[in-house]
Structure formats: structure tokens, C-alpha cells
Amino acid sequence: xxxxxxxxxxxxxxxxxxxxxxxxxxxxxxxxxxxxxxxxxxxxxxxxxxxxxxxxxxxxxxxxxxxxxxxxxxxxxxxxxxxxxxxxxxxxxxxxxxxxxxxxxxxxxxxxxxxxxxxxxxxxxxxxxxxxxxxxxxxxxxxxxxxxxxxxxxxxxxxxxxxxxxxxxxxxxxxxxxxxxxxxxxxxxxxxxxxxxxxxxxxxxxxxxxxxxxxxxxxxxxxxxxxxxxxxxxxxxxxxxxxxxxxxxxxxxxxxxxxxxxx
Amino acid sequence: xxxxxxxxxxxxxxxxxxxxxxxxxxxxxxxxxxxxxxxxxxxxxxxxxxxxxxxxxxxxxxxxxxxxxxxxxxxxxxxxxxxxxxxxxxxxxxxxxxxxxxxxxxxxxxxxxxxxxxxxxxx
Numbered sequence: 348x349x350x351x352x353x354x355x356x357x358x359x360x361x362x363x364x365x366x367x368x369x370x371x372x373x374x375x376x377x378x379x380x381x382x383x384x385x386x387x388x389x390x391x392x393x394x395x396x397x398x399x400x401x402x403x404x405x406x407x408x409x410x411x412x413x414x415x416x417x418x419x420x421x422x423x424x425x426x427x428x429x430x431x432x433x434x435x436x437x438x439x440x441x442x443x444x445x446x447x448x449x450x451x452x453x454x455x456x457x458x459x460x461x462x463x464x465x466x467x468x469x470x471x472x473x474x475x476x477x478x479x480x481x482x483x484x485x486x487x488x489x490x491x492x493x494x495x496x497x498x499x500x501x502x503x504x505x506x507x508x509x510x511x512x513x514x515x516x517x518x519x520x521x522x523x524x525x526x527x528x529x530x531x532x533x534x535x536x537x538x539x540x541x542x543x544x545x546x547x548x549x550x551x552x553x554x555x556x557x558x559x560x561x562x563x564x565x566x567x568x569x570x571x572x573x574x575x576x577x578x579x580x581x582x583x584x585x586x587x588x589x590x591x592x593x594x595x596x597x598x599x600x601x602x603x604x605x606x607x608x609x610x
Numbered sequence: 611x612x613x614x615x616x617x618x619x620x621x622x623x624x625x626x627x628x629x630x631x632x633x634x635x636x637x638x639x640x641x642x643x644x645x646x647x648x649x650x651x652x653x654x655x656x657x658x659x660x661x662x663x664x665x666x667x668x669x670x671x672x673x674x675x676x677x678x679x680x681x682x683x684x685x686x687x688x689x690x691x692x693x694x695x696x697x698x699x700x701x702x703x704x705x706x707x708x709x710x711x712x713x714x715x716x717x718x719x720x721x722x723x724x725x726x727x728x729x730x731x732x733x
Contacts, residue, residue: 446655448646450646451651
């Protein structure tokens with residue numbers, strides 16, 4: 348695992364330049380180095396989180412296999428850990444210090460649509476869980492409670508993390524590095540948003556399946572809930588794939604500048 | 611827009627922050643309605659305690675140079691600065707300039723020239 352983590356964190360210049368070009372970072376040596384360090388650390392934490400999720404799935408189900416229900420939350424934890432790792436306080440020993448007066452808020456880095464997506468999924472998960480708990484037919488009450496509490500916790504952690512990313516310490520920097528730093532904040536905040544949305548979609552799916560009822564539950568409702576639940580889980584996995592392509596671009600978008608030929 | 615502080619300076623850090631913000635507002639670098647960074651953000655970026663930045667903001671709020679707008683944070687006031695407050699701030703700043711000039715053995719003419727240069731730069 349240690350060898351794999353080391354290899355995952357080894358980011359080459361072409362990959363860094365591709366990331367910089369895709370996200371509009373000027374290809375200055377300082378900017379590229381900032382991107383490379385971010386990519387390296389973020390990939391390592393994501394790998395560790397996903398791997399831990401894989402192991403957790405094997406332990407919980409007592410079956411060797413890929414369990415996306417645990418891998419997606421593990422990956423979410425990895426994404427959050429990568430961003431929180433960058434929050435470590437830096438020692439400001441110099442007497443002369445500078446700061447930009449530019450206001451940094453989460454809304455500057457996270458598109459409104461993505462923010463509402465997470466909110467809507469968390470609210471829908473809680474609403475379906477409450478509905479499942481109060482319906483007269485039997486349903487999996489423990490699972491409903493666990494998934495709905497988890498969804499609220501994930502939503503809260505994601506919101507707080509995005510605020511922390513925006514407020515992360517930044518001295519006054521040259522424009523090129525400031526732009527790279529802004530890009531990394533945007534990618535980090537959006538990664539957290541996508542990861543939260545993907546995990547919340549999976550949880551929403553699980554809540555729908557746990558709350559579909561059995562026995563006396565109307566067959567139509569039960570079937571619909573199952574279909575919606577499976578659809579939500581697939582939606583969560585699709586969001587995870589979208590986020591991965593956003594974070595780790597491998598296909599060049601049309602019309603963007605190509606990295607230098609000698610890279 | 612960059613804020614610079616020197617923790618080794620004889621002038622307290624909160625006063626350095628206050629004076630620089632005042633200068634930026636007076637010169638129009640920070641226009642009326644411009645949002646200032648949160649106390650938390652500025653304190654973190656400068657590596658200071660929140661109380662230090664908070665003190666500077668409180669003094670600017672008291673002088674009505676900036677105003678607090680709840681969730682929108684602290685913004686540069688759109689109201690003209692109170693003449694009495696402006697006069698007092700000017701007198702305080704003049705005192706500090708005079709003290710600095712005397713401490714460094716700077717002549718009266720050199721102090722006037724420094725003031726003229728600062729005015730020319732900011733206006």
C-alpha cells in the first residue's frame with residue numbers, strides 16, 4: 348500500500364501542465380509547482396480513503412469484492428482529509444507580513460448549482476427517512492436513522508470544509524501564484540462539493556431502498572422507491588466519475604491551449 | 611490591494627492596520643460599499659490574533675469609516691466621514707509623524723517633504 352501511495356503521489360510535469368491548462372493556471376514554474384504539490388497530496392489522500400473504503404466493505408460484508416457503498420464514502424473522507432491537510436497552520440516568524448484585502452468566501456469557489464445540489468440531496472434523504480419512519484408498514488428503521496444522520500453529518504462536514512478552504516491562510520502573493528492558489532481552492536472546494544453530492548446521492552438511494560417498506564406496503568410505491576434508490580446510487584457513482592475527471596483531467600477540452608510540446 | 615504590517619514596528623499592529631485601511635479609503639482604493647475581508651481571514655493571513663484585527667475594525671466602525679452589514683460582513687461606509695472624527699484622526703497622525711521625525715533627527719523641512727510626498731502619492 349505504501350508503494351502504491353508513493354506511486355500515486357508521483358505527479359509528472361505533463362500531468363501538472365495538463366491540470367494547469369485545463370483549469371486556466373498560467374504555466375509559470377511557481378504556479379506549476381503549487382499545482383503539482385496539490386495534485387500529489389490530493390491523489391494520495393483520495394487513494395488512501397478509497398482503499399480504506401474497499402477494506403471496510405470487505406470487512407463488513409465478509410466478502411472479497413468491490414463494494415461501492417463503502418468506497419464512495421471512503422473516497423469522500425480522502426477528499427476532505429486532503430483539503431484539511433492543507434489547513435495546517437504555517438509559522439509566520441517574519442516581522443513584516445502582507446495580506447490581500449480580497450474577500451474569500453466559499454461562494455466564490457463553489458458554483459451555486461453544486462451547493463444547492465448537496466443541500467437538496469441532504470434534505471431529500473432526511474425527508475424520505477422521516478416518511479419511512481412514520482409510514483404504517485414495516486421498514487428498516489435503524490438503517491433509515493443511520494443513513495439520514497450520516498447525510499446530515501456529511502452535508503455539514505462538506506459545508507464547513509468549503510468555508511475552511513476559502514478562509515485558508517494566504518499572504519499577499521505575486522499574481523501568477525495567487526491565480527494558481529485560487530484555482531487550487533476552487534478545485535478543492537468543488538471536489539468537496541462533488542464528493543459530498545456523490546456520497547449524499549448514494550445515501551439517498553440507500554434511504555429509498557430501506558424505506559420502501561415490506562409486507563403491507565403498496566407494491567407500486569415499494570417498487571418505485573427501489574427504482575429511485577438504485578437510480579440515486581448510480582447517480583452518485585456518476586458524480587464521482589465526473590468529479591474525478593474534473594480533478595484529474597486526462598482528455599483535453601476542445602479549444603483549450605495544449606501544454607508545451609517539450610513536456 | 612495589499613495590507614502590510616511590521617510586528618517589529620513601534621506603532622501597534624492594530625494601529626498599522628487601521629491607518630492603512632483609512633489611507634486606502636481616503637485615496638479611493640477602497641470605494642464606498644467595498645467589502646473588507648473577515649476578521650478571521652485577515653488575522654489568519656497576517657498570522658495575528660483575531661483580537662488584534664478586531665480592534666482595528668472596531669475603531670473604524672466607531673469612527674463610522676466602515677459599517678457592519680450582518681451576513682455581508684464589514685463594508686466601507688458610503689457616508690462621508692464625520693469632520694470631527696477626521697480632524698481628530700489628522701491630529702493623531704500629525705503627532706505620530708512629529709514624534710517619528712524628532713526620534714530620527716529629521717528636520718522640519720524633511721518631515722514636511724515626507725508628508726507632501728505621501729499626499730501626492732495617495733491623492
